[in-house]
Amino acid sequence: METADHHPRVSERRLNMRLMAYWQDLRGTGPHAPIERFDSEAVVDLWPHCFTIVPAPDPDKATFVHVGDMIAxxxxxxxxxxxxxxxxxxxxxxxxxxxxxxxxxxxYPIVDSGEFTDHLGRPSLYRSILLPLTDGRGSVGLLVGGARCKVLRAEGQPSA
Structure with missing residues (x-):
């Protein structure tokens, strides 16, 4: 949706694949990816399309630590x-x-995709991924997510 010079266009598939590969690198041979090994600089070009949340007992009260400019x-x-x-x-x-x-x-990470009508009433396709990062006790202490969408062209309108 955007192509600003400082935020190069990142395809939906590439975003998910790169975040998943990074999570697998963090995990190494263990069952989980530890929070302390996570570094947003390792995915700096993806970071505007990402968010992080700290889980809470009430999922609706989970707090955002980061919401990237592009996903916002x-x-x-x-x-x-x-x-x-x-x-x-x-x-x-x-x-x-x-x-x-x-x-x-x-x-374990979950990739999702589908179609929705966005906040402006436009039909859109999306792809997303959620990556759990665990604390020293094996509990998920941080979720890293990434998502991109593509607005579908309305019928009768020329493609841009």
Missing amino acids: ADSGLTTVGLVVSDIPADTLLAKALHLVAEVLKVK
Whole structure:
């Protein structure tokens, strides 16, 4: 959706594949990827399309540590002080979050994709990934997510 020089276009598949490969590198030969090994600089070109949340006993109260500029813009949101319950259902970020409970349960990344109508009423396709990072006790202490969307061309309109 954007092609600003400082945020090169990142395809949906490439985003998911690169984040998954990074998670697998962090995990090494163990069952989980530890939080302490995570470094956003390792995926700096993807970071505008990513978010991180700290899980909470009430999933709606999980807090965002980071919401990238591009995913916030694609969701029509500002990023100050967000909790999961603040996210409108018709946004890319909401689509990327809907499998949080499952990722927390299985402690393994989940890739998702589908179609939705965005906050501006446009039909869109999305792809997302949620990556669990564990603390020293094996509990998920941070979720890293990435998502991209593509607005579908309306019938009768020329492609750009």
